[in-house]
Amino acid sequence: MDVDAFPRLIEALMRPDAYPHPADPVEHIETHISHVFLAGAFAYKLKKPIDLGFLDFSTLERRRRCCEEELRLNRRLAPDLYLCVVAVTGTPDASRIGGSGSVQEYAVQMHRFPQEALLDRQELSGDLIDRLAVKVAEFHARIPVADTESPFGTPEALLAPMVENLAQIRACALLPDPCERLDRLETWTRARWQALIPMIERRRRNGYVRECHGDMHRGNIALVDGEIRIFDAIEFNPFLRWIDTASEIAFLVMDLEESGATALARRFLNRYLERSGDYELLALLDLYKVYRALVRAKVMAIRLGQADPDSAQGSRDRITCIRYLELAESYTARSRPPRLLMACGLSGSGKSCLGHQLREALPLIHLRSDIERKRLFGISEAVSARASLDAGIYFPTATEWTYARLLRLAEGILGYGYDVLVDATFITGARRARFWDLARRRRIPALILALDAPVDVLRSRIICRQAENRDVSDADLRVLERQRLALEPLAGEERARAVFIDTGRGPTLPEVLARIESAFVSERASTEQ
The missing domain is CATH 3.90.1200.10 (Aminoglycoside phosphotransferase (APH), C-terminal lobe)
Structure with a gap:
């Protein structure tokens, strides 16, 4: 089509009788590369006859091929919206979707949806x-x-x-x-x-x-x-x-x-x-x-x-x-060095719940041991991997593999300049020590978020979690009792670099955030002395 005739075709497609179905009124949306007509239950998208360098719609054949590609590609994520490629026939002044006569343009036909759905x-x-x-x-x-x-x-x-x-x-x-x-x-x-x-x-x-x-x-x-x-x-x-x-x-x-x-x-x-x-x-x-x-x-x-x-x-x-x-x-500016946080506590203490809140409130990447353990074994997070103690994917060596993976991921993410929150039970001092060592090697601030709650609260949460099947964690009451027996509490320097959170009392998120920032300020001050 002659470029000069294209505006006349656009004007013609604003008439309801240009469509083979009820289309009154026709709405027109123009973008920098296309024209979209909202007509009745359908939408029709035409390419502008332009060449912008990064795209070339300069010929009718190119526009036809691009319409066909648009149909193929978009059926991957919106198969029910994309219907077919249709010809725009007639003349520039009397154009019609489909019909007989010479082909003036091509359009992608789609099911229409309310613009408020965007x-x-x-x-x-x-x-x-x-x-x-x-x-x-x-x-x-x-x-x-x-x-x-x-x-x-x-x-x-x-x-x-x-x-x-x-x-x-x-x-x-x-x-x-x-x-x-x-x-x-x-x-x-x-x-x-x-x-x-x-x-x-x-x-x-x-x-x-x-x-x-x-x-x-x-x-x-x-x-x-x-x-x-x-x-x-x-x-x-x-x-x-x-x-x-x-x-x-x-x-x-x-x-x-x-x-x-x-x-x-x-x-x-x-x-x-x-x-x-x-x-x-x-x-x-x-x-x-x-x-x-x-x-x-x-x-x-x-x-x-x-x-x-x-x-x-x-x-x-x-x-x-x-x-x-x-x-x-x-995006080209870096404001400060990355920081490492460890969320530790027994199953049911609320580590992941707090982690989900913190990953919206702070610019950090949240690593969950439950998810990374299953990934190591090629198991979907939605699949339960419950087994007897020390069996399935929960045998002792698998636990060591999981902490090793968390350590590798944390080091990589910190190297990319992002804060990291590692969410795991961390019930032994040896497991925590690896992450303290990582912080020392990278010369970055690190902090423990020590979560706890009364044991009856922990048990109740685990029972509810299992009944609702709403979390990736497979921990049950047997696992909780094993953890309580093996727990090595924080002591000495670890206690000094920890924020203790009683999730049974339910501190507010602003309280937790203030305590985290205060702890990092204190650590920075002690480091600079």
């Missing part, structure tokens, strides 16, 4: 975020892995769109002069990329470059009839889709943080890591968060170039673009 238009709950994290982790586990002989996911393929984003934002003459900030971001990006090349290559060899969604943020996720539907995957450029799964996670984390939902961003990240076991992605997370914030800034810059810059929408797009640039720059 996650960026509703208040999000912690439960929904947990479900989303599990869904994404399971999606990443089953999608195709890039062939190591392919060009996807190489260090060069990773850097190219990062630099291109910066160039396209620079080209937007409608922004206040952002050159100094963009120069700082480019310098940081190139230096961080250079330092991470070995990690990028290793993850590529180990199968973390996969055919992902590519554009996973709240605006492309909807809650439809209570089910999470992730749509609008990138079909137009395989290099933006065949990416490290870390890049996909960074987009959602960045998007939640940009919206002000920092606690939910932390919750999503922790739940994804628990489900996937891919703690190594933390090494790349800041680089990818900068990249993803710049992707959104670029989209705003492109929209500015397509609309009236003096309009109310143009003003909003300019403000949003600048906000994403500021967010990207904030």
Whole structure:
């Protein structure tokens, strides 16, 4: 279709009689690369006849192929939303969905859902975020892995769109002069990329470059009839889709943080890591968060170039673009060294409950011994592995393996610059000593959260937990009694570096947070003396 005729076709598709079903009224949504028509029970998405470098919709054949790819890719995560590819026929001034006559355009037909179903238009709950994290982790586990002989996911393929984003934002003459900030971001990006090349290559060899969604943020996720539907995957450029799964996670984390939902961003990240076991992605997370914030800034810059810059929408797009640039720059700063926390206590003392609260309140990664033990044996966290004492996956050597894994993970995560909360019983001084030694070797502050409750409370919690089958822990009353007999209480220096929490009394989260910060301040002061 002639580019000049395209606006006439868009106008024609605003008429209800352009559709083979009831469609009055027709609503039109325009993005920087597409037009979407909400018509009756359906939505129709057309590609704009444009070439932006990172995408090329300049010919009808390219647009048709991209519509078919969009259908294939999005049926992976939203199979009931994506129906088929339809032809737009007739003439530019009398266009019709389907019908006879010459093909003017192609569109993807989808089931329509209320715009209020989009996650960026509703208040999000912690439960929904947990479900989303599990869904994404399971999606990443089953999608195709890039062939190591392919060009996807190489260090060069990773850097190219990062630099291109910066160039396209620079080209937007409608922004206040952002050159100094963009120069700082480019310098940081190139230096961080250079330092991470070995990690990028290793993850590529180990199968973390996969055919992902590519554009996973709240605006492309909807809650439809209570089910999470992730749509609008990138079909137009395989290099933006065949990416490290870390890049996909960074987009959602960045998007939640940009919206002000920092606690939910932390919750999503922790739940994804628990489900996937891919703690190594933390090494790349800041680089990818900068990249993803710049992707959104670029989209705003492109929209500015397509609309009236003096309009109310143009003003909003300019403000949003600048906000994403500021967010990207904030990810390049490290405020303090990482910290290590050990949550210790008998089964039922509330370690994991507190850990779930702390991982939303603090920028930390929560490691649970119950989950990592099952991962060692290839058992899903949802599967019970209860057995007789010292049997199944709970024989003594397996316990040592579990603590060794927790130690390796904690050291890696601390090395990536993130705080760590290790959640385990830690009933012996020898097990705790390994983590104190880790803190000394890395010269970082460390603290014990010593949780306890009256024994009748511990027993009641374990009985309820087993009856409800609502936790990954397999500990029962026999295990609790074994732990009580083997417990080596904190003494000496350990007591001095501990925050004691009676969960039977139920201190508030603000109380616990204040005591944690106070303890770290005291430790820092004693270290500096």
